[in-house]
Amino acid sequence: MQQVIIHNTHTSPLTISKLHKVWCEITGTCSCTAIRTVTYDYDRNPASKTAGERLPRPINRLVCDSFMVRGRTKSDPLPEAVLQLPDVEGARAARRIRIIRI
Numbered sequence: 471m472q473q474v475i476i477h478n479t480h481t482s483p484l485t486i487s488k489l490h491k492v493w494c495e496i497t498g499t500c501s502c503t504a505i506r507t508v509t510y511d512y513d514r515n516p517a518s519k520t521a522g523e524r525l526p527r528p529i530n531r532l533v534c535d536s537f538m539v540r541g542r543t544k545s546d547p548l549p550e551a552v553l554q555l556p557d558v559e560g561a562r563a564a565r566r567i568r569i570i571r572i
């Protein structure tokens with residue numbers, strides 16, 4: 471996989487989220503953090519004693535990793551997949567960054 475460097479040409483830092491659906495699927499490595507949290511759902515089973523009540527249900531969520539490129543600095547070499555992340559696409563469209571192919 472080709473690598474690129476992100477040059478943040480602005481003075482403000484740029485935070486880039488490594489979205490699971492984009493980053494992890496392209497790179498084949500999940501860099502997300504799995505967290506276990508609780509959601510509350512109505513019990514929709516009419517045969518249940520608690521039907522209609524809101525019950526806690528544990529769920530596993532993935533929180534994606536992110537990284538920052540400080541203002542007027544360059545990132546370390548990154549997989550080309552970074553170009554498909556929405557934060558990078560937005561920053562390119564706004565001409566906030568320059569992509570260096572290595």
Ligand SMILES: [Zn+2]
Pocket residue numbers: 489490494499500501502532534
């Ligand atoms: Zn992931």
